[in-house]
Amino acid sequence: MRFGKKKTVAGLDVGSSSIKLVELGGKMNSLSLVGLGFENLPDNTIVDGQIMELNVVSDVINNICSNHQITTTHVVTGVSGHSVIIKNIVLPPMSQEELEESIDWHAEEHIPYDLADVSLDYQVTGETADSKSVLIAACKRERIDNIKQAIQLAGKTPVVIDVDTFALQNCYEINYQPDDSQVVTLLNIGASTMNVNIVRGARSLFTRDITVGGSQFTDVLQRNLGLSFQQAEAVKRGVMDGTEGIEENAIEPLINDVTEIVSMEIQKTFDFYRATTEDSNVVVQKILISGGGSKLAGLAAELSRRLELPVEVLDPFRSINVDARKFDPDYLSEIMPEMAVAVGLAVRGVELR
Ligand SMILES: Nc1ncnc2c1ncn2[C@@H]1O[C@H](COP(=O)(O)OP(=O)(O)OP(=O)(O)O)[C@@H](O)[C@H]1O
Ligand SMILES: [Mg+2]
Known part of the structure; x- marks a missing residue:
């Protein structure tokens, strides 16, 4: 462990066909690309969102890191698909404490799974005198455990499990304001x-x-x-x-x-x-x-x-400084579409530092 030095947190997108890793540096208003890796997964490594071959995924994560000199050990990853439920709900006005206490109860009617089996997160997205808008995101716990296991097997620490669609949105916001x-x-x-x-x-x-x-x-x-x-x-x-x-x-x-x-x-x-x-x-x-x-x-x-x-x-790199001597612009523009979610996860990583 390196005491006294701020940990960098990379974005790690474990997709069903390939793994992408992006590390960003700098401040939120002036981000730069520090590391990037992208490798395909063999067919059927991930089936229906479930990682069937934990070892294959962890090996690919390690290969990406060693091939691209990425030393960061902390990552933000994301989940998507049908085990993720996202709902905008409108509640009567209430304090933060009241919301905290009642969120499970409110969420229950919007989530088609037993709450004991899901991991729930929420965020207040708007407030008026007579209502409170809350965005809830729930993911099956077994899905989260599955991805965490693969990442830990690679010797990395998953610090946040985000949702791919929100990572995509983060990527858009940071690049397009x-x-x-x-x-x-x-x-x-x-x-x-x-x-x-x-x-x-x-x-x-x-x-x-x-x-x-x-x-x-x-x-x-x-x-x-x-x-x-x-x-x-x-x-x-x-x-x-x-x-x-x-x-x-x-x-x-x-x-x-x-x-x-x-x-x-x-x-x-x-x-x-x-x-x-x-x-x-x-x-x-x-x-x-x-x-x-x-x-x-x-x-x-x-x-x-x-x-x-x-x-x-x-363009996931539209507002991100990229050193053309370190990252081949032709390669970058070729893989640009695949990198959007990983960039968004990396942005979240920068926020956490
Ligand atoms: N040049 C291309 N023409 C057509 N399809 C392509 C091309 N390059 C990549 N693809 C397709 O893109 C898909 C992979 O995209 P991506 O990396 O975004 O998915 P993923 O993140 O692995 O999957 P998911 O997010 O659904 O779990 C594959 O189906 C692949 O065949
Ligand atoms: Mg994907």
């Missing part, structure tokens, strides 16, 4: 989960995690074209090596079917949001996409066409 006139949808398309977060300025209006993502495209290609996982991934990414003989025109309709599902799920989320919002004048102006799944050729344009909204790529 939005004001209240800006209403955007943050859309992170991972391998198995899409995080949708409708945000006004720095406030989340609605979030939904959908268990659809890039791996669904791979699955469909794999099953219908009789390919291995690696071959289907290559076809999806437009790298046709080793997959000669596959009819080019067999691919497109398969991809389109999944794109339609993705688009319908986002549309459904917008419909849910509109049905539950008190302020129907708040109109989403654009979608900022991230996640490896968003790199599928033509997907952004197709979503824009179907959802009738501009779609832009979220």
Whole structure:
């Protein structure tokens, strides 16, 4: 242990297809990139959000750290998917102590799990004379224990377990400094989960995690074209090596079917949001996409066409100082979509120092 020296806390995003680690330095208004690592996980290491191979995950975390000279031992990580429940609830006015005492009781009716099995967190997001808005986030305890175990096995200390969709929002806020006139949808398309977060300025209006993502495209290609996982991934990414003989025109309709599902799920989320919002004048102006799944050729344009909204790529390094001698700009722009959640987790890490 290094006494007297402030510990740095990195952001560690354990995704179902790869692990990303980001370390930021500096102050909140002038952040700089200190460390970055990104490595794929073998297929089926994480299934349905559950880490099946704890050793594989911890080995990959260690590889990332040793390959990129990242020595920090403290990390913020995140959870997402259907074991995470996020709700905005409106309560009568009450003191902080009263809220603290009654939060479990209030949360109970909004969370479809036994409270004994979840870890609950909350935050007051707004207050008027006759109401208090509270954002509650709950995650199945077994999910948290599972990710903590993998991180500890790698010799790291998970200091905070955040929620991916909020990390995404943190990443957006720090990079775009939005004001209240800006209403955007943050859309992170991972391998198995899409995080949708409708945000006004720095406030989340609605979030939904959908268990659809890039791996669904791979699955469909794999099953219908009789390919291995690696071959289907290559076809999806437009790298046709080793997959000669596959009819080019067999691919497109398969991809389109999944794109339609993705688009319908986002549309459904917008419909849910509109049905539950008190302020129907708040109109989403654009979608900022991230996640490896968003790199599928033509997907952004197709979503824009179907959802009738501009779609832009979220830049997780937009306001972060990056030393081009240490981090290759070409590589960085290539992996930018995958790094959004990890940057948001790292921002949380800086706040903790
Ligand atoms: N060039 C590309 N074209 C198409 N898809 C791509 C490309 N690059 C990466 N992907 C897909 O992106 C997905 C991985 O994205 P990401 O790293 O954001 O997911 P993850 O964080 O591992 O998963 P999750 O958050 O869902 O657990 C995979 O399905 C992968 O096939
Ligand atoms: Mg992810």
